[in-house]
Amino acid sequence: MSTTLEGKRALVTGGTRGIGRAIVERLLAAGARVAFCGRSEADWAEEELRARGFTQAYATSCDVSIPEQVEELFRFADAKLGGLDILVNNAGIGIFKPTAELTIEDWRRTIDINLSGSFYCSRAALERMRLAGGGYILNLSSLAGKNPFAGGAAYNASKFGLNGFSEAMMLDHRQEEIRVTYIMPGSVDTNFSPRTGGKGADWKIAPEDVADMVLAVLRMPVRTLVSRVEIRPSKPGK
Numbered sequence: 390m391s392t393t394l395e396g397k398r399a400l401v402t403g404g405t406r407g408i409g410r411a412i413v414e415r416l417l418a419a420g421a422r423v424a425f426c427g428r429s430e431a432d433w434a435e436e437e438l439r440a441r442g443f444t445q446a447y448a449t450s451c452d453v454s455i456p457e458q459v460e461e462l463f464r465f466a467d468a469k470l471g472g473l474d475i476l477v478n479n480a481g482i483g484i485f486k487p488t489a490e491l492t493i494e495d496w497r498r499t500i501d502i503n504l505s506g507s508f509y510c511s512r513a514a515l516e517r518m519r520l521a522g523g524g525y526i527l528n529l530s531s532l533a534g535k536n537p538f539a540g541g542a543a544y545n546a547s548k549f550g551l552n553g554f555s556e557a558m559m560l561d562h563r564q565e566e567i568r569v570t571y572i573m574p575g576s577v578d579t580n581f582s583p584r585t586g587g588k589g590a591d592w593k594i595a596p597e598d599v600a601d602m603v604l605a606v607l608r609m610p611v612r613t614l615v616s617r618v619e620i621r622p623s624k625p626g627k
């Protein structure tokens with residue numbers, strides 16, 4: 390039997406726009422109650438969703454690279470949702486430069502947000518999911534987590550690391566009914582970076598397509614764990 394998402398309690402990092410926003414909307418449409426964050430625009434995003442009738446959306450500001458703010462984010466989710474069934478580690482940045490031009494700050498920010506932020510949030514989620522007897526953690530990685538490219542040193546390192554982290558965490562906690570999946574999309578039509586472009590590239594994956602895959606994975610019966618997913622544009626732009 391597939392798992393229903395009705396009434397499930399979910400937290401999505403980086404849910405204010407792009408892929409995270411599409412995941413928030415799909416979860417809400419499926420009947421889940423959803424807390425989400427971004428470093429900015431959280432109030433605006435919550436208001437906009439509520440105006441469209443999504444009354445179970447709760448947003449707050451949080452920088453996932455700061456452990457104290459992550460603790461605060463989980464206290465917020467506890468207060469609004471009363472527990473946690475699903476964590477989506479989606480918040481991420483991309484800084485694309487040749488290695489010789491990467492500053493120490495560029496490197497730190499990329500690793501701190503994309504990799505360490507996912508660890509801080511997973512750690513807080515695991516504590517709650519263990520008490521609840523199960524849960525689901527989904528990490529937004531990238532095909533950059535297996536395919537290095539010129540200019541990608543910091544981003545590639547963060548996503549290669551996230552893949553290894555995800556697999557080890559899956560092995561650590563699968564017997565506790567905590568499932569872990571990492572999703573590796575290719576180019577998605579968001580404003581993520583100049584490298585991935587802005588709007589208007591119709592050959593790219595739509596954020597909603599990634600969100601649909603997230604929901605399909607979450608709906609798998611408890612006996613089945615989809616540990617890794619690759620998604621790519623059918624016809625990549627030249």
Ligand SMILES: NC(=O)c1ccc[n+]([C@@H]2O[C@H](COP(=O)([O-])OP(=O)(O)OC[C@H]3O[C@@H](n4cnc5c(N)ncnc54)[C@H](OP(=O)(O)O)[C@@H]3O)[C@@H](O)[C@H]2O)c1
Nearest residue numbers: 403405406407408427428429452453480481531577579581
């Ligand atoms: N777009 C692509 O082509 C693509 C492909 C493969 C994988 N991905 C991955 O998918 C995820 C989402 O990408 P996207 O394209 O949707 O990017 P996006 O449109 O730039 O959205 C990123 C979201 O993350 C939030 N965020 C960034 N840094 C944060 C931090 N330190 N703490 C909390 N929230 C933070 C942003 O809000 P604030 O800026 O206000 O904090 C925003 O809500 C990323 O992990 C990315 O690596 C993207």
